[in-house]
Amino acid sequence: MAGHILRLYALSTCIHCRHAKDFLELHRLKYELVHADVLADEERKAVMKEVFKYNPRLSFPTLIVDDGKCVIVGFNEEKYQRLIYG
Numbered sequence: 001m002a003g004h005i006l007r008l009y010a011l012s013t014c015i016h017c018r019h020a021k022d023f024l025e026l027h028r029l030k031y032e033l034v035h036a037d038v039l040a041d042e043e044r045k046a047v048m049k050e051v052f053k054y055n056p057r058l059s060f061p062t063l064i065v066d067d068g069k070c071v072i073v074g075f076n077e078e079k080y081q082r083l084i085y086g
Contacts, residue, residue: 004065004066004083005032005065005066005067006024006029006030006031006032006063006064006065007031007032007034007063007064008020008021008024008031008032008033008034008061008062008063008064009034009036009047009050009051009060009061009062009063009064010033010034010035010036010060010061010062011035011036011037011060011061012035012037012038013037014060014061016060016061016074016075017060017061017075019075019077020061020063020075020080021033021061023075023077023080024080027084029084034047036048036051036060053068054068054071055071055073057073059073059074061073061074061075063080065083070083
């Protein structure tokens with residue numbers, strides 16, 4: 001997982017998003033966190049447009065790896081484990 005660029009799009013009140021954040025922190029992975037629901041209108045629109053490119057359902061959490069080389073929608077511990085350990 002070293003060297004990967006991780007960006008997690010999440011909602012501040014979503015339990016699945018919390019699980020995704022907890023997993024990344026437990027495994028000491030550096031990631032950029034974007035809470036879409038706390039952004040101002042224009043910034044939120046821009047973020048939702050970005051999420052839509054990778055996840056047309058606009059569901060959360062959405063984890064973007066290496067600018068879209070891999071996308072994991074929802075929190076699935078097995079998929080997160082594979083991402084880290086191959």
